[in-house]
Amino acid sequence: MSEMQSGHIEAREVSIDLGNGKENFRAIDRVSFNIASGEFICLLGPSGCGKSTLLGALAGHIPLAEGCLTLDGKAIIGPSSERGLVFQQHTLFPWKKVVDNVAFGLKMKGIATRERHARANELLKLVGLSGFENKYPVQLSGGMQQRVEIARVLINQPRVLLMDEPFGALDAQTRWVMQQLLLQVWAHIRTTVVFVTHDIDEAIFLADRVLVMSHCPGRIREEMVIPAERARGEQWVTSDAFMHLKRDCLDLMREEHRLGHGAETASELAQQFAGAFI
């Protein structure tokens, strides 16, 4: 799991249109950014600002209207196992046991059962799910299901891990545990992560850099570098620096809310389409 290929993402003047015919509107407007390989990026913004849409484009599920989106210099066209995607609601195959869910990507590559199970068990251990190999997804709790989901994506050794509010449906306690787990896993597997969230604390806790997005059409409004050392824990979320960053973010979001007030209908539309992008 050590030698990851690069995972450098570049977005140049990316615009995305959603909706058909009369309902067509611009969800993302001329967005540009660079993500270094191995960087942990959070896309932060209010509901309906287009952050999920942007993630969908990175996954290759949503076509661009204009601009260009590349991974390691190659344009992103269509989904691929080198860009692993994790949703808010798990998408585990209910008919496959946990170990077979995790090993799915390897099965698609034609790797023999014994080897893929060995590697799946390794990853399950990494996400703290040893002993659950032979359960079915429905027998697991929400947090466990997301652990399996993360393991299943990581087995493909993706260059980029795309996460769409992966802990949004979990209770606060479980979410906190999962955020810490994600950082532990990421410490082992230094892949590029693009993590979408509307939770300010989550973004500041996890990211190297937070891209704060604005409403309608979606743009990147502000970029915040999170200076904290890695191996972050409780000290970080209770530190003054954290509080300071959080205050800045809240200010930005409040202003955003005020500005975006007139555009509420459009933002609702954006939300609706972002949910139906696949």
Added chain:
Amino acid sequence: MSNVYMSQERSQERDLKLTASDATAETGSTAPGKSENRRRWRISPGRLIVRLISLVIFVSFWQFAAEHRLNLALITFQSIPAPSEVLPALWNLLQSPKVGSHIGNSLYRVFAGFFSAALAGILLGMMIGRSRWAADLLQPPLEMLRPIPGVAWIPLAILMFPSSELSMIFITFMGALFPILLNTVHGVGGIDARLTATARSLGAGRLRLLTEVILPGAAPSIVTGLSIGMGTSWFCLVTAEMIAGQYGIGYYTWESYNLQRYADIVVGMLFIGVFGMGSSVLLRKCGDLLIPWYQIKGARKP
């Protein structure tokens, strides 16, 4: 995928849901949910006794009515054999050398018709469920044939096939085809689009998508279709045998009527019931073994 397509898909699914339940109503054999099934078996001894008493009362009344040749104006028991006559007749048939070929012939026809229907139904169902092009091409003629009950095919089937054996198998096939086909289409249509998107993201190609996601995802619905189809194919077979058969349980029942061996009619009916239900139950059990994940509490959506 555009939104328009999604909503179209959804309405198509709703249509099929309707037609699938139509098929269920037609045969009168509903497929109860698993939980209901379990509840039915887990009954207290007190209720079991009540049920046994009910059965005894039913048989006693039958015996009484047949023995006294009861005439209730609307219904008459004058020529109806009593249970006490049916039992010896059953014993006779079980000992006769013909019993094997009656049962064997019927089983062969049902399984030949049923399995070809299963094969055709699942294949066509997957195609229609997965490809809009296949749906447009295949659905119109199938929709035209769907409301015609299998039994209505009997005269035409006799004309269409040189051997009466084949015509009976064909009728059995027609009986089972539509429940299987519709449930397969319904099952395929009901698969969460996020699952197929995920599978593609994880590196699944078109063929792998079919075998790893579409088929297992539709399996519970397909098993339901197979079990309903099994019921309809027995129903169609028995009727076909009455008209075109030489051997077989349906033929035996009808022959008994013609020869005025009334007790044997009831024996034939009992055989039909036992084998029809037996093969449906067997099929459901086998199907359940194929979808162990579906048996877990909470596995199905509310």
